[in-house]
Amino acid sequence: xxxxxxxxxxxxxxxxxxxxxxxxxxxxxxxxxxxxxxxxxxxxxxxxxxxxxxxxxxxxxxxxxxxxxxxxxxxxxxxxxxxxxxxxxxxxxxxxxxxxxxxxxxxxxxxx
Numbered sequence: 773x774x775x776x777x778x779x780x781x782x783x784x785x786x787x788x789x790x791x792x793x794x795x796x797x798x799x800x801x802x803x804x805x806x807x808x809x810x811x812x813x814x815x816x817x818x819x820x821x822x823x824x825x826x827x828x829x830x831x832x833x834x835x836x837x838x839x840x841x842x843x844x845x846x847x848x849x850x851x852x853x854x855x856x857x858x859x860x861x862x863x864x865x866x867x868x869x870x871x872x873x874x875x876x877x878x879x880x881x882x883x884x
Contacts, residue, residue, distance in 0.1 A: 788848045790838070795856050797835035802863040804828035809870035818875060 808824035811817055844852075 788844075788851065791844050791848055791852055792855075794835045794839040795852060795860075797838070798832055799856070799859055799863050801828040801831040801835065802867050804831070806863070806866045806870040809867070809874040812874040814875070821874075 805825050805828045808821040808828065812821050
């Protein structure tokens, strides 16, 4: 997870605000992917979620490309890590949980 922020921040040179924008865009894309995965209950909802996931992946790539354009200072990297690492961890955990449970029947259904 730390690599997500470092990957975005490592090469940022346009200042803290550009780096912060890239991290925020990455977080929004992760949340969009999680929401799409959480909506998957059957083949029909999986099909409906696919374009949403593809769009969010494209947004993540755009955020990475934005980050690749510039160089950041060590102070900027540390400030972003302090500010956004908890949010990145939360988004990554949600994404992992959503990806593992996508299409799985609810636990109550399994007990029946």
